[in-house]
């Protein structure tokens with residue numbers, strides 16, 4: 001139970017993070033939008049030192065490994081603030097997919113894996129990525145995959161083709177999902193997570209995939225990769241053999257809270273930009289855009305949708321904290337498609353309010369319009385989550401789908 005004093009101090013922490021983001025990270029956005037992530041990386045590395053010194057680094061991890069020990073409910077609120085800028089999560093070292101990989105290594109990593117991978121990941125010295133999706137198969141049913149890891153002496157030899165491996169570029173290691181137990185009766189028990197150094201022989205970087213026209217770089221990129229007779233020791237297995245999907249499932253619940261709260265942060269900044277533009281852009285002297293009912297509708301509808309989203313996500317976060325991810329399955333699916341949709345609408349309305357300026361790189365809007373379209377696809381496409389929700393609801397009406 002959170003006491004009033006703890007609540008107050010958490011609120012003070014949120015204000016401290018918001019002030020830091022505004023003062024130190026917002027000023028980097030212009031260079032980032034014009035020249036890319038690499039152009040601001042040196043400054044971001046310096047900022048990370050400041051975040052560490054304040055004790056705010058890796059907020060999502062438990063205190064025993066150097067994090068802030070926040071609940072999902074609390075970290076969700078931090079995530080919203082950090083997301084008001086595309087550089088916030090990176091500065092605080094809680095960006096996807098590293099945040100998820102840290103959790104998995106913390107929970108399932110061997111002593112050796114924790115010493116050599118988790119520690120430097122938490123310190124922000126290295127980055128990582130996660131490779132499950134394959135171009136040849138529907139990612140919506142990942143139990144069907146062609147990537148295989150076969151045993152040879154003390155090693156695994158991995159062969160396969162993956163894409164949309166976010167942040168592979170510049171990463172130190174890749175956690176790959178590969179079939180190790182093809183004969184297991186249950187499809188969900190056929191694959192394992194295996195750690196592969198990203199520069200391993202036989203791990204081929206094919207390309208950074210252009211997303212809505214932009215290739216991106218480093219942490220802000222998605223790669224196509226191939227494993228060609230890639231050999232790693234069997235001690236690189238993460239967790240138990242055949243339990244890759246069980247581990248993936250555990251990481252997805254909290255991960256979806258982080259994503260949804262991140263989207264709410266993006267909505268809030270886009271909303272601010274929309275209101276500022278509506279207040280200052282004049283159609284004629286003394287007649288701002290805000291005087292028009294269409295713009296007023298966009299402002300009111302966006303406000304209502306963002307508020308509703310936040311309540312839904314925090315409710316789901318609370319349920320995960322109190323009852324676990326499995327019990328919160330329906331809430332997690334609800335927020336995943338609902339908030340992604342609100343995100344699309346709010347960013348689009350803000351762009352429209354800005355007119356031609358909205359589609360330039362002079363505001364953050366076009367960056368988000370490009371990068372966040374994927375929100376309706378990754379971590380389960382909208383349609384899959386809707387189906388999960390409807391199936392659970394219809395069970396209560398005696399219909400088994």
Ligand SMILES: Cc1cc2nc3c(=O)[nH]c(=O)nc-3n(C[C@H](O)[C@H](O)[C@H](O)COP(=O)(O)OP(=O)(O)OC[C@H]3O[C@@H](n4cnc5c(N)ncnc54)[C@H](O)[C@@H]3O)c2cc1C
Pocket residue numbers: 097130131132133137138139140141163164165166222374375377378379380381382383384387
């Ligand atoms: C920005 C971004 C980052 C990503 N990062 C990673 C990463 O780091 N690692 C990784 O492994 N993967 C990553 N992915 C891949 C992602 O997990 C897959 O794209 C996702 O699982 C969907 O798989 P798919 O693209 O093969 O679409 P498919 O499974 O081919 O589905 C296509 C469409 O069919 C519809 N559909 C699918 N199933 C159903 C259903 N049951 N009912 C109704 N309609 C359905 C949906 O509209 C869906 O969009 C990323 C994707 C994006 C866009």
